[in-house]
Amino acid sequence: MQFGYFDDEQREYVITRPDTPLPWINYLGCEGFFGIISNTAGGYSFYKDARLRRLTRYRYNNAPLDTGGRYIYLRDDDAGSPNFWSPTWQPTRTPLQGYQCRHGMGYTTIQSTFSGIKAETRYFIPLGANLEIWQLTLANQRPEAVNLSVFATVEFCLWDAMDDATNFQRNYSVGEVEVVDGVIYHKTEYRERRDHFSFFTCSERLAGFDTDREAFLGAYRGWDSPAAVERGALSNSIAHGWQPIGAQHVRLHLEAGEQRSMVFLLGYHENPLDSKFDPPGSQTINKRSLTPIIQRYLQPTEVKSSFDQLHGYWLELLEKFQVHTPDVHTDRMVNTWNVCQLMAAFNFSRSASYFESGIGRGMGFRDSNQDLLGFVHLLPAQARSRILDLAATQLPTGGAYHQYQPLTRRGNNEVGSGFNDDPLWLVLSVAAYIKETGDWGILDEPVVYDNTPGTEEILYEHLERSMQYTLDRLGPHGLPLIGRADWNDCLNLNCFSTSPGQSFQTTTNKDGKVAESVFIAGLYILAARSMIQIASMIAREKSARVYSQAIDQMEQAVGEAGWDGAWFRRAYDDFGEPVGSITCSEGQIFIEPQGICVMAGLGLADGKARQALDSVAERLATPHGIQLHQPGYSHYYLNLGEISSYPPGYKENGSVFCHTNPWIMIAEAMLGNGAMAHDYYLNINPSMREQISEVHRCEPYVYAQMIAGREAPTYGEAKNSWLTGAAAWNYVAITQWILGIRPEFDGLLLDPCIPPEWDGFSVERIFRGKLLHICVHNPQHVSRGVTAVEVDGLKIEGNLVICEPAGDEHQVDVWLGK
Ligand code: GLC
Ligand code: GLC
Numbered sequence: 001m002q003f004g005y006f007d008d009e010q011r012e013y014v015i016t017r018p019d020t021p022l023p024w025i026n027y028l029g030c031e032g033f034f035g036i037i038s039n040t041a042g043g044y045s046f047y048k049d050a051r052l053r054r055l056t057r058y059r060y061n062n063a064p065l066d067t068g069g070r071y072i073y074l075r076d077d078d079a080g081s082p083n084f085w086s087p088t089w090q091p092t093r094t095p096l097q098g099y100q101c102r103h104g105m106g107y108t109t110i111q112s113t114f115s116g117i118k119a120e121t122r123y124f125i126p127l128g129a130n131l132e133i134w135q136l137t138l139a140n141q142r143p144e145a146v147n148l149s150v151f152a153t154v155e156f157c158l159w160d161a162m163d164d165a166t167n168f169q170r171n172y173s174v175g176e177v178e179v180v181d182g183v184i185y186h187k188t189e190y191r192e193r194r195d196h197f198s199f200f201t202c203s204e205r206l207a208g209f210d211t212d213r214e215a216f217l218g219a220y221r222g223w224d225s226p227a228a229v230e231r232g233a234l235s236n237s238i239a240h241g242w243q244p245i246g247a248q249h250v251r252l253h254l255e256a257g258e259q260r261s262m263v264f265l266l267g268y269h270e271n272p273l274d275s276k277f278d279p280p281g282s283q284t285i286n287k288r289s290l291t292p293i294i295q296r297y298l299q300p301t302e303v304k305s306s307f308d309q310l311h312g313y314w315l316e317l318l319e320k321f322q323v324h325t326p327d328v329h330t331d332r333m334v335n336t337w338n339v340c341q342l343m344a345a346f347n348f349s350r351s352a353s354y355f356e357s358g359i360g361r362g363m364g365f366r367d368s369n370q371d372l373l374g375f376v377h378l379l380p381a382q383a384r385s386r387i388l389d390l391a392a393t394q395l396p397t398g399g400a401y402h403q404y405q406p407l408t409r410r411g412n413n414e415v416g417s418g419f420n421d422d423p424l425w426l427v428l429s430v431a432a433y434i435k436e437t438g439d440w441g442i443l444d445e446p447v448v449y450d451n452t453p454g455t456e457e458i459l460y461e462h463l464e465r466s467m468q469y470t471l472d473r474l475g476p477h478g479l480p481l482i483g484r485a486d487w488n489d490c491l492n493l494n495c496f497s498t499s500p501g502q503s504f505q506t507t508t509n510k511d512g513k514v515a516e517s518v519f520i521a522g523l524y525i526l527a528a529r530s531m532i533q534i535a536s537m538i539a540r541e542k543s544a545r546v547y548s549q550a551i552d553q554m555e556q557a558v559g560e561a562g563w564d565g566a567w568f569r570r571a572y573d574d575f576g577e578p579v580g581s582i583t584c585s586e587g588q589i590f591i592e593p594q595g596i597c598v599m600a601g602l603g604l605a606d607g608k609a610r611q612a613l614d615s616v617a618e619r620l621a622t623p624h625g626i627q628l629h630q631p632g633y634s635h636y637y638l639n640l641g642e643i644s645s646y647p648p649g650y651k652e653n654g655s656v657f658c659h660t661n662p663w664i665m666i667a668e669a670m671l672g673n674g675a676m677a678h679d680y681y682l683n684i685n686p687s688m689r690e691q692i693s694e695v696h697r698c699e700p701y702v703y704a705q706m707i708a709g710r711e712a713p714t715y716g717e718a719k720n721s722w723l724t725g726a727a728a729w730n731y732v733a734i735t736q737w738i739l740g741i742r743p744e745f746d747g748l749l750l751d752p753c754i755p756p757e758w759d760g761f762s763v764e765r766i767f768r769g770k771l772l773h774i775c776v777h778n779p780q781h782v783s784r785g786v787t788a789v790e791v792d793g794l795k796i797e798g799n800l801v802i803c804e805p806a807g808d809e810h811q812v813d814v815w816l817g818k
Contacts, residue, residue: 001694006687006701007102008328011318011336013701015039015101018089021697023066025354025722026103027344028132029125030313033268035132036352037108037123039101041088042069044157045132047196047268049407050351050358054161055186055198055268056154060357066090068155070134070266073229074119075149077251084149084229087112087119091223103701105314105340107307116142126297126306127313131199131267135303138261140254150250151229152264154200155213155243156186162359175244177211178285179236183294184211184246191283196270199290200246203263203298207251208234213243263298317343317378323739325754325761327678329687334734337686337701339378341727344702345371346379346386348723349406355705355720362403362412365390366487367725369425374728376429376436377743377766383433384442390426391447391462396455398423398462398469402484402505410451416506420473420483421520423466424527430463431530435743438768443538460534464543467531470524471550475516475572478557480524482517482571484508485641487592488628490652491517492641493573504642516572518562518580521554522596528554529601533745558602567615568593568602570629573639580629587640587654589619590629595663598670610671616664617676624716625656625684626664627709649712656707658684658726662733669737669753674783677738678755681730692716703727740784741765741774747802750814752776753784760816768803774812787817 003024004015015024023038034050036043036058043066044058058068071091075084085094088101088110096112107124118139125132140146158164158171178185183201190197210216210228215237218227226247228234234249252260269290278286296302323334344353350367352358368390376383393404393411400422401411411417434440443463446456473481484505485491492504493515528547535544562569570580570590580590594612603609620627632648633640646653661684668677682688684707690700698704698718705720736742740752741763748767756778763774786799790813801812 001692002690002700003693004101004700006332006690008332008336010102010104011314012102012104013337013699015103016099018093018096018099018101021694023354024101024103024699026108027347027722028106028108028123030106030310030343030347031127033125033130033132034347034352035123035125036354037070038066038354039103039108039110040066040069040090041071041086041110041121041123042066042090044068044358045266046352046358047130050348051161052159052407053196053268054157054159054164054358055266057157057164064090064093066354067223070123071153071223072119072121072134072136073151073153073226074114074117074138075151075229075232076115076117077147077149077232079115081230085114087114088121093224105318105336106310113141116140117146117148122307124307124310127309129267129293129297129306130269131265131293131297133297133303133306134264134266136262136264137259138252138254139259140256143256145253145255147251147253149207149229149232150252150262151226151234151247152200152202152250153216153223153245153247154266155245156188156198158188159194161357173241175239175241177239177244179209179211179238180287182206182209182248184209184248185285186244186246187285188244190276190285195273195276196268197285198266198268199294200248200266201264201294201298202248202250204250204252206248208236208249210234210237210247211244212237212239213245216245216247261300263300263303265294265297267293269293319764320377320766321735321741322764323735323761324763325739326758327682329682329685330678330734332687333685334731334739338703338727338731338734341702341722342371342374342378342731344722345724345727346375346382350723353720353722356723362405362415364403365393365400365422366419366425369429370725371728372429373432374731376432380433380437380439383429384437384439387426387429387433387442388445388447388459390429391459392449392451394423394426394449394462394465396449396465398465398467398472400426414506418483418508419485419489419505420470420481420517421486421523423469424520424523426466427463427527427530430459431534432743434534435745436767440537443534460538463531463534467524467527467547467550470520475514476576477516477561477572478553479516479518479561479572480520481512482515482520483512486517486519487523488519488643488652490642490645491571491579492643493571493579493639495641496574496638497641498638504645510574514572514576515574518558518569518571518593519596521558521562522568522593522600522602525551525554525600525602526596537745555602558597562593562597563608564589567612568597575639579640586631586633587629587643588631589615591616591620591626591657591660591664592628595660595667598667599663604670609667613664613667613671621680622656622710623683624707624709625658626661626680627654628652628657628660629654632709632711647712649709649715651706654711655709656684658703658705658707659724659729662726662729665733666737669733669740669784672753672784674738674753675755677733677753681734681738684726684730689718703730739763743767744800747800748772750774750776750789750799750801750812751784751786752814752816754778756781756783769808770803771809772801772812773810774814776814776816778816780817782816782818785816785818786814788815789813
């Protein structure tokens with residue numbers, strides 16, 4: 001069952017009924033001002049930091065779902081009651097005709113008709129401005145004139161979303177507003193230390209306003225039935241403490257067939273500390289620098305041109321990689337939606353979604369390095385500075401803080417370090433950056449450790465320390481010690497926690513000298529292969545030799561202690577017992593080591609890779625994707641930690657964790673199995689799952705972190721959509737390994753591994769400043785095997801395109817065959 005459809009031409013997802021199984025959201029904003037918006041106008045806005053500069057309130061976990069938003073009410077002033085409705089359905093939930101929500105790239109438009117009044121609201125954030133525009137267009141489709149009231153509302157958050165949701169004894173007394181010339185200013189704490197305030201205004205003359213929530217809603221009423229809307233008049237209330245809101249009332253008369261547009265602005269503004277007030281010495285906000293901005297964005301022409309600009313910005317991003325294959329799900333994810341999700345991961349990491357409160361986590365070290373693998377070609381300059389930020393939080397031991405705070409760029413002490421896989425991901429992201437850009441200079445950038453001035457070393461040395469960190473921490477089998485956890489945050493083999501509520505990630509009751517991770521061994525080898533190439537390129541031959549010896553040793557350790565007979569083991573616990581082995585009663589086989597070890601090239605020569613992937617197919621693959629492990633843990637194991645805290649089939653306890661599935665796709669592609677790789681790709685492809693939306697429940701246009709596994713009562717149900725490493729890895733798997741357009745250190749490698757029934761496909765790819773039109777021909781219907789490559793009609797040796805500075809555009813033809 002579907003709740004909408006893809007409009008591929010407009011690059012929009014069109015939701016055709018408001019009661020989607022869960023709120024289906026979109027993101028607004030690309031620079032400093034951001035918003036989350038659901039298909040019924042729920043969500044919130046913030047400036048840069050979703051916790052510390054939250055503009056509007058949102059109530060997670062509420063009933064009804066999705067409470068708090070950018071709510072507009074329409075009221076028919078000529079009709080008897082009930083005579084008002086929400087054109088975005090929430091919060092009144094009045095049945096509407098022609099409801100449609102179009103989520104597009106950086107904007108959302110919601111339209112509906114009620115009793116002959118058609119309403120369309122377009123929400124977006126212009127480039128270069130710290131405000132959002134709500135453009136409302138009303139059309140009277142009745143045969144007679146109508147008198148309407150429009151009420152536009154927001155509920156202000158008192159800035160720090162955490163404090164706002166907890167510190168009521170203070171907050172009920174601090175709220176302050178100012179209303180001048182029809183503009184509502186929210187200025188809580190501006191009189192003391194804040195240099196910022198928010199504003200809410202409109203292009204039309206106001207018939208009234210409210211800023212006190214109770215005055216607007218009425219005592220004991222909700223947003224679904226505001227007394228002031230029912231009454232048709234606001235009371236010009238000024239909030240003193242309690243809950244400050246912004247509510248604006250516009251009256252209008254529409255002739256039969258008449259259409260009118262108006263604009264509402266919600267924004268954020270800062271003043272220099274020495275000119276906060278006007279006149280100086282007063283307590284009135286200085287509005288001199290803001291007023292021209294408001295005037296500008298209230299102009300319809302400006303609204304139009306800034307929307308066009310935003311559209312252009314997105315087109316430019318999307319142009320970096322466009323594909324045309326026989327499969328619509330591949331095309332629409334690669335060409336539009338996967339990129340949209342990559343941008344969300346770039347902007348928000350794991351901070352603000354409908355599953356992440358915006359107040360919890362900083363930027364994950366491993367998460368950010370992996371996200372970068374997806375967006376590096378979209379935003380190479382930002383990728384570069386992200387890498388340098390990450391490296392600057394690295395510890396002198398080579399270890400990494402598990403998270404850092406984006407505003408301070410400092411490591412987060414609360415979560416600390418000791419996740420022993422973390423530092424290795426930096427090698428992968430730096431390698432990906434150089435492969436994409438050819439910018440070897442990044443390796444010479446001086447970068448501090450732990451944000452401490454005076455500790456600068458070049459980035460290359462950071463990479464060496466990352467690698468050494470693993471070698472300094474080997475366990476009894478010569479495999480890397482796991483520390484607090486590896487990629488699987490919940491495999492806590494040194495935790496042994498018996499106290500409820502204790503953090504599995506920061507509690508360590510064992511000295512950590514026994515439990516080892518086969519996954520980190522695989523990741524180490526994968527990273528070391530890049531290090532060999534990097535070291536050779538910059539004439540550090542000795543290091544290159546050291547890495548190849550280390551690879552040999554690690555391969556040997558995996559061969560001796562990491563192979564279980566038909567698949568790679570996952571780990572060894574604190575008792576030295578294997579995890580992910582046929583000898584275990586539960587958790588016999590895990591996906592992570594099968595993926596990462598094969599990606600690292602293990603078992604390619606002796607058939608173990610094939611055997612491991614066959615075991616995955618047999619034991620872990622389901623029609624809803626590949627599970628993390630199997631069987632799930634049915635009770636809590638002290639020696640395994642959080643993984644066994646989840647009921648079987650959920651989250652890290654054996655769900656389909658979408659982040660890991662691409663590793664198997666890549667592994668299958670490496671072994672030449674294009675049909676299988678693409679099949680795995682499709683099983684979790686959101687667009688492919690659109691037709692089972694009643695089961696999947698999350699948005700059909702973005703990946704979710706997990707899909708409940710076979711053992712879960714809600715098998716097939718997705719959760720935690722949007723902010724997940726699944727976006728980057730699925731993008732890497734499909735574009736670089738299945739379509740096989742893969743940046744390497746010395747050029748762009750063309751090595752597709754596709755379903756054999758495809759006749760071919762074509763790609764436009766911007767690589768190191770050149771636009772390449774790549775056309776892949778598959779006349780013999782093979783999966784893999786390049787037989788010839790022509791660049792501008794001239795045959796080249798091999799299948800690596802080196803972009804010499806000759807022309808800005810090239811035609812590349814690739815022939816597959818036996
Ligand atoms: C979450 C975390 C990620 C971790 C994964 C598995 O997605 O953000 O860092 O690797 O869970 O535990
Ligand atoms: C990962 C997991 C989550 C766990 C968290 C702890 O993100 O997905 O289940 O609670 O790590 O930091």
